[in-house]
Amino acid sequence: MILEKLKAVTTLIFDVDGVLTTGDVLATPSGELLRTFNIKDGYALQLAVKRGYHVCIISGGKGEAMEKRFAGLGIPDIHLGVGDKVEVFEKYLEKYNIQAAEVLYMGDDVPDFNVMQLVGIATCPADATNDIKAISSYISPFNGGKTAVRDVIEKVMKLQGSWFDEKPLASDSGK
Amino acid sequence: MILEKLKAVTTLIFDVDGVLTTGDVLATPSGELLRTFNIKDGYALQLAVKRGYHVCIISGGKGEAMEKRFAGLGIPDIHLGVGDKVEVFEKYLEKYNIQAAEVLYMGDDVPDFNVMQLVGIATCPADATNDIKAISSYISPFNGGKTAVRDVIEKVMKLQGSWFDEKPLASDSGK
Amino acid sequence: MILEKLKAVTTLIFDVDGVLTTGDVLATPSGELLRTFNIKDGYALQLAVKRGYHVCIISGGKGEAMEKRFAGLGIPDIHLGVGDKVEVFEKYLEKYNIQAAEVLYMGDDVPDFNVMQLVGIATCPADATNDIKAISSYISPFNGGKTAVRDVIEKVMKLQGSWFDEKPLASDSGK
Amino acid sequence: MILEKLKAVTTLIFDVDGVLTTGDVLATPSGELLRTFNIKDGYALQLAVKRGYHVCIISGGKGEAMEKRFAGLGIPDIHLGVGDKVEVFEKYLEKYNIQAAEVLYMGDDVPDFNVMQLVGIATCPADATNDIKAISSYISPFNGGKTAVRDVIEKVMKLQGSWFDEKPLASDSGK
Numbered sequence: 001m002i003l004e005k006l007k008a009v010t011t012l013i014f015d016v017d018g019v020l021t022t023g024d025v026l027a028t029p030s031g032e033l034l035r036t037f038n039i040k041d042g043y044a045l046q047l048a049v050k051r052g053y054h055v056c057i058i059s060g061g062k063g064e065a066m067e068k069r070f071a072g073l074g075i076p077d078i079h080l081g082v083g084d085k086v087e088v089f090e091k092y093l094e095k096y097n098i099q100a101a102e103v104l105y106m107g108d109d110v111p112d113f114n115v116m117q118l119v120g121i122a123t124c125p126a127d128a129t130n131d132i133k134a135i136s137s138y139i140s141p142f143n144g145g146k147t148a149v150r151d152v153i154e155k156v157m158k159l160q161g162s163w164f165d166e167k168p169l170a171s172d173s174g175k
Numbered sequence: 176m177i178l179e180k181l182k183a184v185t186t187l188i189f190d191v192d193g194v195l196t197t198g199d200v201l202a203t204p205s206g207e208l209l210r211t212f213n214i215k216d217g218y219a220l221q222l223a224v225k226r227g228y229h230v231c232i233i234s235g236g237k238g239e240a241m242e243k244r245f246a247g248l249g250i251p252d253i254h255l256g257v258g259d260k261v262e263v264f265e266k267y268l269e270k271y272n273i274q275a276a277e278v279l280y281m282g283d284d285v286p287d288f289n290v291m292q293l294v295g296i297a298t299c300p301a302d303a304t305n306d307i308k309a310i311s312s313y314i315s316p317f318n319g320g321k322t323a324v325r326d327v328i329e330k331v332m333k334l335q336g337s338w339f340d341e342k343p344l345a346s347d348s349g350k
Numbered sequence: 351m352i353l354e355k356l357k358a359v360t361t362l363i364f365d366v367d368g369v370l371t372t373g374d375v376l377a378t379p380s381g382e383l384l385r386t387f388n389i390k391d392g393y394a395l396q397l398a399v400k401r402g403y404h405v406c407i408i409s410g411g412k413g414e415a416m417e418k419r420f421a422g423l424g425i426p427d428i429h430l431g432v433g434d435k436v437e438v439f440e441k442y443l444e445k446y447n448i449q450a451a452e453v454l455y456m457g458d459d460v461p462d463f464n465v466m467q468l469v470g471i472a473t474c475p476a477d478a479t480n481d482i483k484a485i486s487s488y489i490s491p492f493n494g495g496k497t498a499v500r501d502v503i504e505k506v507m508k509l510q511g512s513w514f515d516e517k518p519l520a521s522d523s524g525k
Numbered sequence: 526m527i528l529e530k531l532k533a534v535t536t537l538i539f540d541v542d543g544v545l546t547t548g549d550v551l552a553t554p555s556g557e558l559l560r561t562f563n564i565k566d567g568y569a570l571q572l573a574v575k576r577g578y579h580v581c582i583i584s585g586g587k588g589e590a591m592e593k594r595f596a597g598l599g600i601p602d603i604h605l606g607v608g609d610k611v612e613v614f615e616k617y618l619e620k621y622n623i624q625a626a627e628v629l630y631m632g633d634d635v636p637d638f639n640v641m642q643l644v645g646i647a648t649c650p651a652d653a654t655n656d657i658k659a660i661s662s663y664i665s666p667f668n669g670g671k672t673a674v675r676d677v678i679e680k681v682m683k684l685q686g687s688w689f690d691e692k693p694l695a696s697d698s699g700k
Contacts, residue, residue: 017564024561024670026201026551031593033562036199037208039192039236040284040304061564068206109565110689129565145199164285201376211374212383214367214411215459215479243381320374339460376551386549387558389542389586390634390654418556495549514635 002137005121009156010102012048013089014149016059016066016080018108019125022145025061035066038145042073044153049074051162056092058085060111085115106152108132108144123152177312180296184331185277187223188264189324191234191241191255193283194300197320200236210241213320217248219328224249226337229271233260235286260290281327283307283319298327352487355471359506360452362398363439364499366409366416366430368458369475372495375411385416388495392423394503399424401512406442408435410461435465456502458482458494473502527662530646534681535627537573538614539674541584541591541605543633544650547670550586560591563670567598569678574599576687579621583610585636610640631677633657633669648677 017023020041025033049055055075059066062081070078079088093100101120105112108128116122116135123138125148133139140148157163192198195216200208224230230250234241237256245253254263268275276295280287283303291297291310298313300323308314315323332338367373370391375383399405405425409416412431420428429438443450451470455462458478466472466485473488475498483489490498507513542548545566550558574580580600584591587606595603604613618625626645630637633653641647641660648663650673658664665673682688 023564023672025564026559026561027590027594028559029557029589029593031590031597032204033594034201034203036201039198039200043284043286064204065202065206068204069202069208072206109568111568147198207379209376209378211376214371214373214375218459218461239379240377240381243379244377244383247381322373382554384551384553386551389546389548389550393634393636414554415552415556418554419552419558422556497548 002121003159005101005137006104006156006159008102009053009104009121009160011054011056011096011098011104012153012156013056013058013092013103013105013119015105015107015109015112016057017061018128018144019106020057020145020149022143023108023127024145032063032065033061035061035063035069036145037069038147038150040147041145041149044150044157045075046073047163048153048157049076051157053157053162054096054098058082058088058092058115060085085111086118089115089118104152104156106140106149124148177296178334180276180312181279181331181334183277183295184228184279184335186229186231186271186273186279187328187331188231188233188267188278188280188294190280190282190284190287191232192236193303193319194281195232195320195324197318198283198302199320207238207240208236210236210238210244211320212244213322213325215322216320216324219325219332220250221248222338223328223332224251226332228332228337229273231267233257233263233267233290235260260286261293264290264293279327279331281315281324299323352471353509355451355487356454356506356509358452359403359454359471359510361404361406361446361448361454362503362506363406363408363442363453363455363469365455365457365459365462366407367411368478368494369456370407370495370499372493373458373477374495382413382415383411385411385413385419386495387419388497388500390497391495391499394500394507395425396423397513398503398507399426401507403507403512404446404448408432408438408442408465410435435461436468439465439468454502454506456490456499474498527646528684530626530662531629531681531684533627534578534629534646534685536579536581536621536623536629537678537681538581538583538617538628538630538644540630540632540634540637541582542586543653543669544631545582545670545674547668548633548652549670557588557590558586560586560588560594561670562594563672563675565672566670566674569675569682570600571598572688573678573682574601576682578682578687579623581617583607583613583617583640585610610636611643614640614643629677629681631665631674649673 021035056077058079082088100118103119104121105119106123107116122136124132124136125140125144127143140151142148142151196210231252232245233254257263275293278294279296280294281298282291297311299307299311300315300319302318315326317323317326371385406427407420408429432438450468453469454471455469456473457466472486474482474486475490475494477493490501492498492501546560581602583604607613625643628644629646630644631648632641647661649657649661650665650669652668665676667673667676
């Protein structure tokens with residue numbers, strides 16, 4: 001049952017392109033691909049870190065811009081340029097002694113397929129590919145880059161009573 | 176009654192991300208987050224300043240780009256990188272001897288929650304979070320960054336007869 | 351009658367923000383506002399110039415980026431940073447000995463209001479302000495920056511039989 | 526019959542603006558036009574190359590940014606700044622000894638019109654011009670830049686059983 005599973009979540013892992021972004025990249029003359037992130041997602045990510053959740057990024061993409069963005073939100077585990085997500089996932093669980101059943105993962109496309117079959121709760125944005133939707137326990141009503149990540153984090157934290165235990169500050173704003 | 180309240184408005188305060196923008200930020204390799212603003216919002220903001228309204232920005236975000244944008248519109252009070260919006264709000268009211276009942280505020284997310292409970296008219300874009308919608312007197316039919324700000328300013332000014340008292344110039348265009 | 355008027359059009363004048371763009375501007379740290387243009391609009395603009403139409407840009411906005419974009423399409427009359435659009439419009443007509451009845455103009459907001467009342471055919475994008483829609487002979491089903499300009503140019507040129515009189519080349523692509 | 530034709534496809538040719546992008550370009554002060562690409566399209570493009578399909582880009586547009594993007598996906602034939610697409614198309618077929626009937630082409634506007642009448646399967650995004658839709662065998666339900674390209678590649682490869690013959694890797698992610 002999905003609500004029971006959400007109550008057990010201690011760990012939030014996210015793909016980047018198509019999940020934390022719309023999947024769009026701005027191609028620059030230097031060859032770098034620039035990404036656009038949503039502040040509502042950012043707010044939830046930094047709050048989850050502050051409240052003690054394990055928050056982790058695993059992406060095949062890379063770039064200084066996205067690395068700085070995630071570091072700025074306080075995310076401690078940022079894996080970019082990843083070839084095999086399952087391998088990175090298994091090492092991450094080992095590092096923090098996390099059980100797969102405690103993990104919520106959000107992905108949107110083929111490179112997420114294998115790892116999504118290993119986690120407690122596989123989730124995806126509304127515009128994930130059909131193959132990914134087919135293996136997801138929860139499909140957010142929001143698209144990638146358009147608060148799908150905020151949606152799942154807020155759901156988990158509200159269910160666990162950790163969304164607010166103090167007066168919110170603007171400095172929590174994920175800027 | 177909302178129309179009565181709108182007639183009393185002398186002061187317009189806006190959050191930035193998700194209100195004056197869609198909430199999207201372009202992450203650059205230097206670590207700066209770049210924002211996209213709408214010219215229709217800009218038109219209304221500069222006109223409100225010219226017509227004598229108090230116009231104020233209070234945002235947890237910061238950056239030279241947004242500072243220059245707001246200064247270019249003639250907005251005199253631009254508070255960026257704000258940790259506690261209530262504190263900044265109260266000092267601002269004191270500075271200009273404004274009553275909270277004269278203030279229209281538009282916010283979209285948790286960091287706006289407390290300050291929105293203090294103002295005369297709390298408003299939000301169509302895509303604000305549910306928690307913010309629940310405490311708003313007026314929910315714009317437009318999304319953040321997609322003329323929600325223009326919508327409330329134009330409503331206030333038309334109601335007060337200040338939208339036009341002279342022939343409009345293209346130099347009022349908010350560019 | 352609108353079709354009769356369209357047959358008389360020799361001159362196409364466009365506002366920029368909200369017409370040739372969505373109205374969004376990317377604010378950069380240097381203070382410049384960068385705009386996004388649509389290639390389908392660009393295709394129609396360069397073709398209209400090649401076919402001998404008078405094509406003119408009148409905008410309150412300015413910037414090297416937009417100037418280069420319009421020059422690259424071969425548009426001969428580019429008026430940026432304009433304070434009074436009527437004044438520029440009247441001088442433009444005089445320069446080429448054009449009658450106002452031959453002019454199709456597309457605008458979207460207050461700074462276009464006065465000039466739109468002087469032209470043969472006032473048009474606007476689907477997302478123009480209500481005040482502008484109210485004085486438009488034709489409201490495109492497309493939004494600003496989303497092929498509203500292409501829509502009106504293609505309509506005029508197809509009606510006048512000038513959309514194609516030779517095999518199209520990819521070099522006409524408005525790139 | 527469309528399914529029979531799709532089974533015969535060995536070659537995938539794409540226009541860029543309006544097909545691999547939304548048709549939007551960000552105009553920069555240097556005069557370069559920057560484009561935004563979708564990672565789901567990128568995933569399919571690099572996989573098609575790896576699986577042995579002929580993949581080719583033919584665009585009237587140009588720029589170092591897009592050249593690097595396509596090269597980064599492993600696409601061997603990238604024709605930018607093209608004036609006559611038919612000429613480039615015919616030389617490309619000759620180079621690899623490809624028959625026109627084996628070619629799937631996706632275009633969206635006038636410069637694609639002639640070449641689309643020569644290929645086995647002419648396709649277009651949902652937001653192509655009406656003239657292009659009228660000569661297309663398949664109209665994707667997705668817009669240009671919004672996974673229309675992914676849609677046709679995935680359809681061809683799934684039909685031919687080449688979408689997966691090995692465990693997918695995140696390094697296939699089109700980043």
